[in-house]
Amino acid sequence: MIATDLRSGVEQLGEIIASASTIIPFTGAGISTECGIPDFRSPGGVWTRNRPIPYDEFVASRQARDEAWRRRFAMQTTFAQARPGRGHRALASLYRAGKIPAVITQNIDNLHQMSGFASDHVVELHGNTTYARCIGCGKSYELEWVKQRFDEDGGAPDCADCDEPVKTATISFGQAMPEDAMQRASGLAQHCDLFIAIGSSLVVWPAAGFPLMARNCGARLVIINREPTDQDDVADLVIRHDIGETLGPFVGN
Template sequence: MIASDLRSGVERLGDMIAAAKTIVPFTGAGISTECGIPDFRSPGGLWTRNRPIPFDEFVASQDARDESWRRRFAMETTFAAARPGRGHRALASLYRAGKIPAIITQNIDNLHQASGFAPDHVIELHGNTTYARCIGCGQTYQLDWVKSRFEVDGAAPDCTVCDEPVKTATVSFGQAMPEDAMQRATELSQTCDLFIAIGSSLVVWPAAGFPMMAKNCGARLVIINREPTEQDDIADLVIRHDIGEALGPFVGN
């Protein structure tokens, strides 16, 4: 059911939240746009300005690694300045109230952790851009270390342990999805009674399969997104309005 207006959608969502025992949110880039972080596909989004660098290209080419890190450093001010928005804070309120056991996210911006979710309760399907990791041995690095090495050497650094490339701890196109995160997301989707997809276009697979999985396992499905998605027709409620306005009434509840 598509909400006829924002007010009726929020009221219906409130009823569903009140009735639910276990809520699992699934968030995409749309929840962070009011925080100043651009999404990927919309006009002006990151992918309209820069072609994504696939994982195999990153591994094979020093030039690709250098370009990847140049882009990340260019976004540093944006990521550093971002603070949790109304959507993040609303979900954190429901988490503190015991309604949400954990959150599944496609986002890499660390804003759910900043809003109050314990890091262990944020299931990051696409990784995290606030630190770096060696693609060989998994050694972690702070971004300041990478930046200083980049500035001194004029090139993206390799791991000090195994000499393999260091990249942001994110999942690139062509890179394997994190097995533990996928397994935990599967379990959450199969056991909740309310699944809320927020700010995701639901076109990136396999992550986009979780709302459908939850629905097939008996959960009610809510989709909050400005644009239509391919799963709107199976949802119990669709709210096509600003995410901050839709979730704002639940901040502090």
């Protein structure tokens, strides 16, 4: 069912939330755009201006690694200044109320953690851009460490322990999805009675399979996204309005 207007959509969503015992949100870029985080994938997004650097290219080419880090540092102010929006805060309110055990996210901005979710309860399918990790031994690094060495050496640093490249702790094109996160997301999708997809175009697989997985396991499915998705026809409720305005009424004190 597609909500005819924002007010009726919010009312229906409220009724569905009230009747649910275990809610799993699945969030995409749309929930963070009001926070100043750009949408990478949509028309006019970052990837339409800068071709994404695939993982194998990052590994093979120092020039590619230098460019990847140059782009990340150019975005540092945007990520550092971003604060959770109404959508994040609404989900955090439901989390504190015991309705949401965890959130599954395609986002890399750390805003769910900032909104009040414990880090262990944020399942990051595409990683996190607020720190770095060695692709060899997995050692974590603060971005300040990377920036200092980038400036001193004039290029991307290697790991201090194993000399392998260091990259943001995100999942690049061609890089394997994190197995633990995928398994956790699968378990959450299969054991909820309400799955809410928020701000995701639902075109990136295998992540886009989680709403269908939840639906097939008996959960109600709500999709909140400005644009239509391929899964609208199987959803119990579709709200095609601004995410902040839609979820704002659910922000608790």
